[in-house]
Amino acid sequence: MLWPLMNEFGLIDKYFARPERRSRTAGVALGVGDDCALLAPAPGMQLAVSSDMLVEGRHFLSTVDPARLGHKALAVNLSDLAACGAKPLGFTLALALPAIDEPWLAGFSRGLFALADAHGCELVGGDTTRGPLNICITVFGEVPAGTALLRSGARAGDDIWASGTLGDARIALEVFRGALTLPAEAFTLARARMEQPTPRVALGQALRGIASAAVDVSDGLVGDLGHILAASGVGATLDADAATQLIAICADGACAAGLFDVEARRSFALSGGDDYELAFTAPASARVAVEQAARHSVTPVARIGRIEAEPGLRVVDAGGEPLAQRFGGFDHFA
């Protein structure tokens, strides 16, 4: 059901219906306003689809700025499109709200649409109901048939790359939990990574035809890289110290002050979760092409390991020595 069905709930219309925006997006034949939206991918295009559900206390704190939450709810979905190399087209939003809270709706919709507009991704429909706060977004993108980045294409000898920064979101979460303290500036940076992740949409599209496999890093690098290894039937060696270099607040100098030891840093970078970066693989012969794609999409990338025929994931330090430390994924059901 779509919003105009909810005329009993005019406030939703007020914050989410944007009739002037209807049908502006190529590929959206009919947006909000009927029983279904109609998508019309261009000839030769496939439609990439992904759904994510965000629950209070599990994916976000009750105290989060609603504009940041609106951003994040769409960002985690766009990150899935990015991992497939798809161009965003539209999304549906289903929302359970405990009550009508106008400032909250205003902030949430503002953050949501700012990111949606930045990516030309149109709200095409949705549903609202009263219930414990729950945000369910399904996102649609298009990708030329046969060019989507999959998890299954990694081959022995390929480099392993990561985009952007890793670990900061988890570090911010640990501060909120009271398990860590950070200087104010470092906390602001880490908190922005946690609350306003940057989906790597342009990088994903630039990597089509270059990357052999890609995955969205949402549950921690080690866990998500494991999906590439499993789908591709390969193993890997991962340089923990190269990954640790990607902690933004460390690059900013905060780690040098001895805030946490090297084992903690490795744990945040390798299994922190909530990063919404891309982990991807590419043949060594494609290094220049990967770096061009990164420059073209204004997204930093770093080489952090290598795919090998031998099954399993071997985590080593910068000197190539195996680490005894164990790394798990972030479990949204724990």
Next chain:
Amino acid sequence: MLWPLMNEFGLIDKYFARPERRSRTAGVALGVGDDCALLAPAPGMQLAVSSDMLVEGRHFLSTVDPARLGHKALAVNLSDLAACGAKPLGFTLALALPAIDEPWLAGFSRGLFALADAHGCELVGGDTTRGPLNICITVFGEVPAGTALLRSGARAGDDIWASGTLGDARIALEVFRGALTLPAEAFTLARARMEQPTPRVALGQALRGIASAAVDVSDGLVGDLGHILAASGVGATLDADAATQLIAICADGACAAGLFDVEARRSFALSGGDDYELAFTAPASARVAVEQAARHSVTPVARIGRIEAEPGLRVVDAGGEPLAQRFGGFDHFA
């Protein structure tokens, strides 16, 4: 994110991953197992999309049989496809669960997949998390470009039709609420209408090129018909007594026993909610074609009113006399 990402949560895989089913459906190029699913509508087809969110205590009772809930969660989405005349292709399922309850998961997935398989509608992805029980399904169907049934095509002089039965779901809800009592047999019938609605998928497709407008009756006939009137810029006269004839337990004789008076019957049929029938309009010249579409899809239909140029909805009795009784829609936010 899709299920194989949730390897920390093997039980979800056990009940929802059906690897042997992958890619069986024409139009689904890649199902569960990557960051996105890939849909490939056939040339000339548009993709119809709709999302519905079901919350415990609002859309279903906590005591409902999980297999019936699995059926209903998909049925309410298929009903939106039906209202557009689209052929089901696939769906995503995002599920928040308070705890792992294996008998519940087994029942829910059994009911869900029984209906999905009956309609050739493939589970292509989803998300699971811990949280207050919440079921969010986004469904995809295909429809030849330009042939989707919309709400905006009704014209003065068109007949108004309704499919199937109306009001029984609301009657069952009133029994659960303790406001009504029914004989056991009538309650069983009404309860099945509430808990296992029949999406009118075949009828919707059969009405392409015949119906001028259509809407899914989910919030009550009067409210949902109002969406057709608003989108089409027309008014209507609705025969309350013709609609009341569509209460299944009345056709079955229960109403003759004087269980509720005519005003209560009209209220259930016209504004009960949770019917998941189609209300549609068609030119009077298309009556034979509508009846053929109904026979072809083995779905009863009944003529219950007429579209008029004069704005507004006039509810009359069988003799054409205006009713003083007011009819609202069912408000999921009240």
